[in-house]
Amino acid sequence: MASCSYKEKVVRLVKCFCGCSDMTVEEVHRIYTLTNSVHETLLDAEATKLLRTFMKLRRSGDKNEAEQHLEIYEKCAEFLKEAQRTFTQDEVDELCDLGLPYDSEQDLSKRMLGGQRSDISLGLYRIQGKCRNEIEASSDFRDFRDAIRDKMRLVPK
Structure with a gap:
C-alpha cells in the first residue's frame, strides 16, 4: 500500500450575506478589490451575485x-x-x-x-x-462595499 502524505491546509471561511454559503477570506478580499469599480464588479459573476443578494436582503417590498x-x-x-x-x-x-x-x-x-x-x-x-x-x-453600492469591508475586519489577521 502506498503511503500518501497530505499537507494540511487551513481554509478560513466567512459567511455570505445570505448566510447560506461560506466564502474564503481570499474571495472576500478579491470581491472587495473589485468594488473599487462598479464596472469591474458587474463584470464578475460572483461579485454581481453577491451584490444582488445584498440588495435583495436589505429591501422591504418592491425592488428599488x-x-x-x-x-x-x-x-x-x-x-x-x-x-x-x-x-x-x-x-x-x-x-x-x-x-x-x-x-x-x-x-x-x-x-x-x-x-x-x-x-x-x-x-x-x-x-x-x-x-x-x-x-x-446609489447608496446600495456604497453600503455593499462597506459591508464587504466590515466582513474583512472580522477576519483575524
Missing part, C-alpha cells in the same frame, strides 16, 4: 431603482452574448418590464427597427452604461 438597474444591466449582457439571435420588440418589451426608462426604450426601438446588429449592440452598451452609473450613484 438600483436593483432594477442591475436587472436591466444583466439582461442587456444576456442579449449581447446572443449575437446570432434576431433582436425583436419582445426583447425591448422584456427590458421595459424590468423598468427600462422611456427614452432608452425609444432609442433601442429605433435601433431595432434599423436592423443593424452592431447598432443594436451599441444601444445595449449605452443602456448598460446608464445602469452602471445609476448603480454607482
Whole structure:
C-alpha cells in the first residue's frame, strides 16, 4: 500500500450575506478589490451575485431603482452574448418590464427597427452604461462595499 502524505491546509471561511454559503477570506478580499469599480464588479459573476443578494436582503417590498438597474444591466449582457439571435420588440418589451426608462426604450426601438446588429449592440452598451452609473450613484453600492469591508475586519489577521 502506498503511503500518501497530505499537507494540511487551513481554509478560513466567512459567511455570505445570505448566510447560506461560506466564502474564503481570499474571495472576500478579491470581491472587495473589485468594488473599487462598479464596472469591474458587474463584470464578475460572483461579485454581481453577491451584490444582488445584498440588495435583495436589505429591501422591504418592491425592488428599488438600483436593483432594477442591475436587472436591466444583466439582461442587456444576456442579449449581447446572443449575437446570432434576431433582436425583436419582445426583447425591448422584456427590458421595459424590468423598468427600462422611456427614452432608452425609444432609442433601442429605433435601433431595432434599423436592423443593424452592431447598432443594436451599441444601444445595449449605452443602456448598460446608464445602469452602471445609476448603480454607482446609489447608496446600495456604497453600503455593499462597506459591508464587504466590515466582513474583512472580522477576519483575524
